[in-house]
Amino acid sequence: MTALLDVRGLSKSFGGVEAVRDVSFALAAGELLALIGPNGAGKSTCFGMLGGQVRPDAGRVRLAGADITGLKPRRIWARGVGRTFQTAETFASMTVAENVETALHGRTAARSAETRRLLGLVGLAAAAGRPAGTLSYGDVKRLELALALSNTPRLLLMDEPTAGMAAAERTALMQLVAGLARERQVGVLFTEHDMDVVFAHADRILVLDRGLLIAEGPPEAIRADPQVRAVYLGEGLTFSEAG
Numbered sequence: 001m002t003a004l005l006d007v008r009g010l011s012k013s014f015g016g017v018e019a020v021r022d023v024s025f026a027l028a029a030g031e032l033l034a035l036i037g038p039n040g041a042g043k044s045t046c047f048g049m050l051g052g053q054v055r056p057d058a059g060r061v062r063l064a065g066a067d068i069t070g071l072k073p074r075r076i077w078a079r080g081v082g083r084t085f086q087t088a089e090t091f092a093s094m095t096v097a098e099n100v101e102t103a104l105h106g107r108t109a110a111r112s113a114e115t116r117r118l119l120g121l122v123g124l125a126a127a128a129g130r131p132a133g134t135l136s137y138g139d140v141k142r143l144e145l146a147l148a149l150s151n152t153p154r155l156l157l158m159d160e161p162t163a164g165m166a167a168a169e170r171t172a173l174m175q176l177v178a179g180l181a182r183e184r185q186v187g188v189l190f191t192e193h194d195m196d197v198v199f200a201h202a203d204r205i206l207v208l209d210r211g212l213l214i215a216e217g218p219p220e221a222i223r224a225d226p227q228v229r230a231v232y233l234g235e236g237l238t239f240s241e242a243g
């Protein structure tokens, strides 16, 4: 079977810094794959190369078999890749509904029906008429997700989707994303600093350290991996033994 996302030998250097070194992995439709690693490991650079913001020095990115390496972000988006960013990209003065309508194409009537559907999907139907600037942080993240979904993506790239959220909000957002992945067979790649979120929600985990992929596997295997533990202990972080 063709993987939804197939990444082979991806590399990028900035001056003398090898930010990403020969990284290869695949992602299936309906799968939640986490990309983790200490600060500076190369996660954002990897994301940028998948989304078209960063041009790879070497390697190939294929989406459902089609080569999308080095395409502009707009072209990649048009192929069905939705993306959320670490810092929310919404217009504070527009209403929640206007933000979504701006992202949609087509006739006005179709756009407002689609806006209602998307806001219902992310649990923001009741906030449709509010200025986006008045939303809580968790709700801004939901709005971002609605914007990323406006393209009916096959692949969602989420850069720290739960950063700055309270624990209950984190769980709710990740459950929402997991539900979308399962029901619509959307593939999800996400970066995340919170290990509890990663271990609770990822089907599989990729671990980067100084640009290299040092481990890949299901949460239990990653949690037990001595190399991964060493990298994180070096950062002064520990994995909790429970759950």
Ligand SMILES: Nc1ncnc2c1ncn2[C@@H]1O[C@H](COP(=O)(O)OP(=O)(O)OP(=O)(O)O)[C@@H](O)[C@H]1O
Pocket (backbone or CB within 6 Å): 014, 015, 017, 018, 019, 037, 038, 039, 040, 041, 042, 043, 044, 045, 046
């Ligand atoms: N535009 C750039 N110019 C120069 N160096 C860069 C650039 N982008 C990233 N780097 C360097 O590449 C390495 C990887 O950075 P990257 O941001 O991809 O890591 P990260 O895993 O996303 O880190 P964090 O968890 O802190 O966001 C770092 O050493 C960083 O300083």
